[in-house]
Amino acid sequence: MIKMTTSIAIVGSGPSGFYLADLLSKKIENSQVDLIDRLPSMFGLVRAGVAPDHIGTKNISRQFERTLQKDNVRFLGNVEIGRDVSYDELKSIYDIVIITIGALEDRELGIEGSDLDAVYGSGRFVAWYNGHPDHRDLNPKLDGKSIAIIGNGNVSLDIARILAKTPEEMVGSDISQHAQDAIAASTVEDIYLIGRRGPIEASFTPPELGEFAEMTRCVPLVQNIEVPAEVGEGYDPRDAKARQRNLEILQEYAANTPEQKPVRLHFLFWHSPKAITGNNGRISNLILENSAGESVNLPVDTLFSAIGYRSKAIPGMPFDEQRGIVANDNGFVESGVYTSGWCKRGPNGVIPANRADSMDVAKRIIADLEATPIVEHKAGSHAMDQLLNERNIRVVNNEDWQRISQAEVDRAPEGKPREKFTSIAEMLAVLG
Ligand SMILES: Cc1cc2nc3c(=O)[nH]c(=O)nc-3n(C[C@H](O)[C@H](O)[C@H](O)COP(=O)(O)OP(=O)(O)OC[C@H]3O[C@@H](n4cnc5c(N)ncnc54)[C@H](O)[C@@H]3O)c2cc1C
Structure with a gap:
């Protein structure tokens, strides 16, 4: 048979x-996995989200690349589902779609003035x-003196750190030139990191928060509150330990003074954004409300909001509009259709959290296949290749990506791991 x-x-x-590609290619006998991405490059937010000076974190991509050495896993890059191939077509071609x-x-800030030009979502x-x-x-716009970052998580810390580091401190990173x-040309002097809640509730992780202690030109400050000494009740022990460490770091920052360095990072807790004023696209003030209900005017030139993300719906795919997943x-x-990762559970969790999630989803898929074995298999990769060929899509396979990746490494100046191509045309040009 x-x-x-x-x-x-x-x-x-x-x-x-x-x-999932790794798990399913191993666990489902006689399987063929096509890993599709709208970009010619791979790795999602590992390449495009994780901070460029956290190169160690990005190294996980080497582990991912090993999955593509398996005979039954292919990469189909430069193929956008919903544009090049529809969701319904995908379902008609493959036995299982994930x-x-x-x-x-970016989630909208949703306050008056958030449509001004110098207001940016952190994702962008x-x-x-x-x-x-x-x-x-x-x-x-980075030519003002004052920048506000809304949100008390690690993405806000990433943005503040990248803005505050000197080019020398970025050596060894893969920041785009x-x-x-x-x-480097920015004239910023004050960065405000603004949170609705207090230092105990902030979702910073201690290593990232602690990085500001030793920066060349930036001093971290906590000026408007007493940093609590103890986390208190209500957190599980591991979480409480991390929050306690955050408090200790913030207490150290509270002892700093603004004159110490030319750029100041102000941690502004217990302040909610209420409106942004300005004209001709430019911001003049961020209006905040403090915990006493008083209005506070903060003169800022640029604002970044790091308050979460939504998935982008693919036409025909069941989508939860309210949660954006x-x-x-x-x-x-x-x-026959499953989902995993940030588009399944929302934009929470570090890279390893997606592994646990994907293991659960893989188990579910395998259990479903055992309960209801596929009677009539679909055409799979062969039909996909035919369709993409008919539509003249320049598919970027794993070998192509390796060439693009190597070209990025080759063109990087000394000390820089890679100089990324920043347009699809540039990436495809490498392939001739
Ligand atoms: C700013 C930022 C910094 C972070 N820093 C860290 C960190 O330091 N350490 C850490 O552990 N975690 C970090 N994270 C979290 C980590 O990046 C996520 O946990 C992880 O990337 C989520 O993985 P995912 O596969 O679900 O989604 P993603 O990584 O977003 O991958 C989604 C992929 O889908 C592709 N795609 C989208 N739409 C289509 C379509 N229609 N057709 C085809 N392809 C499509 C995209 O191009 C992308 O490659 C950070 C996240 C952000 C936002």
């Missing part, structure tokens, strides 16, 4: 897509300094 191939399409080559498209759209800004083709031309040049029940979307 001929064993039929179980064809699997995974849409999105971020951590979730790679974890959506791992992440959550890359982070993508800009990381050289993502969608936002390479963002050209953020256009961003490095713009940041793929509509799903523990990873199950509809017959």
Whole structure:
């Protein structure tokens, strides 16, 4: 008897897509996995979100690349589902479809003035300094003296750190050159990191918070509150330990004075953004409300909001508009379709959290296949290749990506791991 191939399409080559490709290619006998991405590059937010000076974190991509050495896993880059191939077509071609498209759209700040030009969602800004083709031309306004960052999580810390570091401190990073040049030319003197809640509730992690202690030109300050000494009740022991460490770091920062260095990072707790004033696209003031209900005017030139992300709906795919995720029940979307990662559970969790999530989804898929074996297999990769060929899509396979990646490494100046191509055309030009 001929064993039929179980064809699997995974849409999105971020951590979730790679974890699932690895698991399913191993666990489902006679499977063929196509890992599809809209970009010619791989790795999702590992390449386009993780801060460029945290190169150690980005090294996980080497582990992901090993998955593509398996005979039954292919990369189909430069193929956008919903544009080049529809969701319904994908379902008709593959036995199993898994959506791992992440959550890359910025949540709206939703206050008066948030449509001013110098207001940017963190996703766009982070993508800009990381050289993502969608936002390479963002050209953020960095020629003022004062910048506000809304949100008390690690993304806010990343943004503050990248803005405050000197070019020398960025040596060894893979920041895109256009961003490095713009940041080096920036005239910023005050960065305000603004949170609705207090230091105990902030979702910083201690290593990232602690990085500001030793910066060349930036001094971290906590001026408007007494930093509490103890976390108090209500947190599980590990979480409480991290929060306690945050308090200790913030207490050290509270002992700093503004004159110490030319750039000041102000941690402003217990302040909620209420409105942004300005004209001709330019911001003049950020209006905040403090915990006493008083209005506080903060003169700022540029504002970044790091208050979360939404997934982008693919036409025809079940979508939870309110939560901004793929509509799903523990990873199950509809017959033959599953989801995992940030687009399944929302934009929370570091890279390893997606592994645990993907393992759960893989178990669910395998259990479903055992309960209801596929009677009639679909055409899979062969039909996909035919369709993409008919549509003249220049598919970027793993070998192509290796060439693009090597060209990025080769053109980088000494000491820099790579100089990313920031447009799809540049990437494809490498392939001739
Ligand atoms: C600014 C920032 C910094 C972070 N820093 C860290 C850190 O230091 N350490 C850490 O552990 N975690 C960090 N994280 C979290 C980590 O990046 C996420 O946990 C992880 O990337 C989520 O993986 P994912 O696969 O679900 O989504 P993603 O990584 O977003 O991958 C989604 C992929 O889907 C592709 N895609 C989207 N739509 C389509 C479509 N229609 N067709 C085809 N392909 C599509 C995208 O191009 C992308 O490659 C950070 C996140 C952000 C936002």
